[in-house]
Amino acid sequence: MGFRxxxxxxxxxxxxxxxxxxxxxxxxxxxxxxKQEPLAKSIKLGLDLQGGVYVxxxxxxKPGQELTEEKMNSAVEVIRKRVxxxxxxEPLITRQGSNRIRVELPGVKDSQKALEIIGKTASLxxxxxxxxxxxxxxxxxxxxxxxxxxxxxxxxxxxxxxxxKKFAEATKKYLNQPIAILLDEEIISAPVVRAVITxxxxxxxxxxSIDKAAELAALIRGGALPVDLVQREVRTVGPTxxxxxxxxxxxxxxxxxxxxxLFMILYYRIPGLVxxxxxxxxxxxxxxxxxAIGATLTLPGIAGFILSIGMAVDANVLIFERFKxxxxxxxxxxxxxxxxxxxxxxxxxxxxxxxxIAAVVLFYFGSGSIKGFAVTLIIGILTSMxxxxxxxxxxxxxxxxxRLFVNKKLFSA
Amino acid sequence: xxxxKIMERKIIWFSISLAxxxxxxxxxxxxxxxxxxxxxxxxxxxxxxxxxxxLTDIRKTMTDLNxxxxxxxxxxxxxxxxxxxxxxxxxxxxxxxxxSLKGKFPKLELIRAEKVxxxxxxxxxxxxxxxxxxxxxxxxxYISFRFELKSGIAAVLALLHDVLIVISWYAIFNVPVxxxxxxxxxxxxxYSINDTIVVFDRIRxxxxxxxxxxxxxxxxxxxxxxxxxxxxxxxxxxxxxxxLNLFGGETIKDFTMALIIGIVSGTYSSIFxxxxxxxxxxxxxxxx
Numbered sequence: 250m251g252f253r254x255x256x257x258x259x260x261x262x263x264x265x266x267x268x269x270x271x272x273x274x275x276x277x278x279x280x281x282x283x284k285q286e287p288l289a290k291s292i293k294l295g296l297d298l299q300g301g302v303y304v305x306x307x308x309x310x311k312p313g314q315e316l317t318e319e320k321m322n323s324a325v326e327v328i329r330k331r332v333x334x335x336x337x338x339e340p341l342i343t344r345q346g347s348n349r350i351r352v353e354l355p356g357v358k359d360s361q362k363a364l365e366i367i368g369k370t371a372s373l374x375x376x377x378x379x380x381x382x383x384x385x386x387x388x389x390x391x392x393x394x395x396x397x398x399x400x401x402x403x404x405x406x407x408x409x410x411x412x413x414k415k416f417a418e419a420t421k422k423y424l425n426q427p428i429a430i431l432l433d434e435e436i437i438s439a440p441v442v443r444a445v446i447t448x449x450x451x452x453x454x455x456x457x458s459i460d461k462a463a464e465l466a467a468l469i470r471g472g473a474l475p476v477d478l479v480q481r482e483v484r485t486v487g488p489t490x491x492x493x494x495x496x497x498x499x500x501x502x503x504x505x506x507x508x509x510x511l512f513m514i515l516y517y518r519i520p521g522l523v524x525x526x527x528x529x530x531x532x533x534x535x536x537x538x539x540x541a542i543g544a545t546l547t548l549p550g551i552a553g554f555i556l557s558i559g560m561a562v563d564a565n566v567l568i569f570e571r572f573k574x575x576x577x578x579x580x581x582x583x584x585x586x587x588x589x590x591x592x593x594x595x596x597x598x599x600x601x602x603x604x605x606i607a608a609v610v611l612f613y614f615g616s617g618s619i620k621g622f623a624v625t626l627i628i629g630i631l632t633s634m635x636x637x638x639x640x641x642x643x644x645x646x647x648x649x650x651x652r653l654f655v656n657k658k659l660f661s662a
Numbered sequence: 663x664x665x666x667k668i669m670e671r672k673i674i675w676f677s678i679s680l681a682x683x684x685x686x687x688x689x690x691x692x693x694x695x696x697x698x699x700x701x702x703x704x705x706x707x708x709x710x711x712x713x714x715x716x717l718t719d720i721r722k723t724m725t726d727l728n729x730x731x732x733x734x735x736x737x738x739x740x741x742x743x744x745x746x747x748x749x750x751x752x753x754x755x756x757x758x759x760x761x762s763l764k765g766k767f768p769k770l771e772l773i774r775a776e777k778v779x780x781x782x783x784x785x786x787x788x789x790x791x792x793x794x795x796x797x798x799x800x801x802x803x804y805i806s807f808r809f810e811l812k813s814g815i816a817a818v819l820a821l822l823h824d825v826l827i828v829i830s831w832y833a834i835f836n837v838p839v840x841x842x843x844x845x846x847x848x849x850x851x852x853y854s855i856n857d858t859i860v861v862f863d864r865i866r867x868x869x870x871x872x873x874x875x876x877x878x879x880x881x882x883x884x885x886x887x888x889x890x891x892x893x894x895x896x897x898x899x900x901x902x903x904x905x906l907n908l909f910g911g912e913t914i915k916d917f918t919m920a921l922i923i924g925i926v927s928g929t930y931s932s933i934f935x936x937x938x939x940x941x942x943x944x945x946x947x948x949x950x
Contacts, residue, residue: 481778490913497910501906501908508905549842563856566895596859596860600859603859604849604852604853626849
């Protein structure tokens with residue numbers, strides 16, 4: 250096989266790989282047990298793009314009480330339980346710092362209702378079968394998951410003195426009847442009273458597993474939580490605005506890419522075309538990486554991505570300008586190409602390092618949406634180093650050896 | 663190769679930049695920066711009104727509800743959207759505004775609402791300052807091992823120039839400063855240093871081969887040799903951000919505009935600020 254054929258084959262291989270990437274992003278692929286949904290289905294959208302609610306809650310302990318790690322974790326459980334009622338597909342509930350909880354609910358339609366449900370003060374009530382209130386969360390001192398004598402999971406309850414008194418009366422009155430435990434109007438447990446309890450220490454039996462017991466204990470503790478949750482930051486985006494932002498930024502991205510592609514072809518001809526192919530591969534690779542790492546695409550994230558598209562061809566501009574200069578100095582296509590790449594390399598590294606420094610700092614110190622911008626910028630820069638340098642060089646070098654184009658004018662000299 | 667007398671006219675370039683920065687500083691002195699709710703705390707209500715409307719009607723509604731501290735502006739492609747910015751409102755106050763407006767404009771819909779407490783704002787401010795200091799220190803470290811002292815100082819001053827120009831834009835046009843300004847400044851600083859590096863690398867290269875000509879001429883020549891590069895790299899980046907600014911929707915307009923200003927300023931400063939500064943200082947020293 251001659252070196253010309255070899256070069257042509259290499260070019261073809263790059264095109265086939267690119268086409269495969271394009272196909273799998275557009276239609277999804279299935280290889281054996283591995284299955285990948287198409288891009289439109291598999292990429293996660295932030296709540297600014299699909300609408301939703303973001304709330305930052307801050308726990309404030311009631312007077313004279315302290316905020317403990319345990320209380321915070323219980324509060325998270327309570328919020329989780331409440332969010333479950335909303336039927337959100339992928340809610341995100343995370344602790345932030347020592348006293349805050351971040352709640353992100355993408356795709357929530359009725360944001361007002363969601364905020365109300367999250368925001369209401371925990372109300373834990375013990376209610377008799379006839380509906381009379383026995384005691385409230387204020388009387389609950391502690392609740393824990395424990396194992397009974399036969400190793401069965403159960404929840405132990407400790408009440409304060411006032412609660413113990415009330416509970417003693419109630420257990421006498423409702424012996425062999427169920428007492429419902431309600432958290433926010435929802436019955437979380439309805440144990441049947443087996444004995445009169447006077448010391449304020451009860452157990453709830455009949456739980457499926459120790460995990461269930463732990464969950465119930467956390468909910469009871471949470472319901473009795475001596476903290477108030479203040480909504481420090483609330484951001485809601487309606488689904489129409491989200492969809493609108495997504496459509497607009499995609500349209501803007503397309504226009505931007507087309508302008509860059511046209512500019513590169515018109516200005517740099519064959520090398521420009523090669524850079525454009527590398528750019529398309531770049532766009533597809535970044536999207537594939539987003540899917541692979543499960544990154545959430547936000548509006549600033551898309552902005553960062555589109556910005557990185559412009560920056561991705563920067564490396565090519567630097568290389569091609571050197572390349573042209575070397576051609577003007579009378580070098581052959583081959584040696585001008587090598588010189589162009591080698592001499593532009595340091596500058597390309599410089600530009601990428603400085604932008605990465607900025608992006609990494611942004612990532613560490615930025616808040617939610619700014620982080621999205623930083624992440625896409627970092628992924629973009631690293632990927633563009635590969636496409637703008639490796640892919641472009643491979644294509645150009647093989648085009649030159651294949652002698653597909655030999656006229657120096659086509660190389661914009 | 664044809665060169666331009668860029669060094670010789672440095673007074674003009676410096677004056678243009680200083681005039682813009684001066685205007686920015688005056689604006690800050692007169693009305694301060696327009697801090698957005700991210701930093702000060704407050705509420706933003708973004709409505710789709712569903713019809714054309716007058717801002718005076720909106721202002722009247724707000725004053726009738728006894729809300730004094732607010733700012734209302736039109737938004738959207740057809741100007742049928744409304745953005746109201748106020749101090750922190752309670753849920754009830756917010757509901758009342760929506761209700762009253764809905765009374766006037768039946769098709770009105772709340773499409774975005776943001777509330778940030780002042781506590782969060784001040785934390786964000788502190789975070790932003792830390793981020794800016796750390797990023798710039800890291801840049802300084804990078805610059806100091808990448809350049810010799812005089813070029814390094816010139817490069818840093820050019821960066822400072824870009825940051826001041828971006829801030830001046832926020833000040834002169836009274837653009838709300840929200841948390842995205844951190845992203846803008848860091849991106850601009852990271853981006854702008856590159857153009858300067860390209861020019862300074864070329865200056866260093868030319869210094870080795872051309873011993874007889876003056877620093878001004880070396881700088882002028884280096885700028886011309888790298889001009890296409892500087893312009894084209896900025897242009898490709900600008901093409902994408904301008905598209906985003908024009909077609910990307912209301913929410914990121916200010917953000918992308920600030921990036922455009924910063925990138926243009928970054929290209930300008932590497933040619934018209936950093937290089938003349940370098941040549942000015944080199945003139946004082948005799949050895950090449």
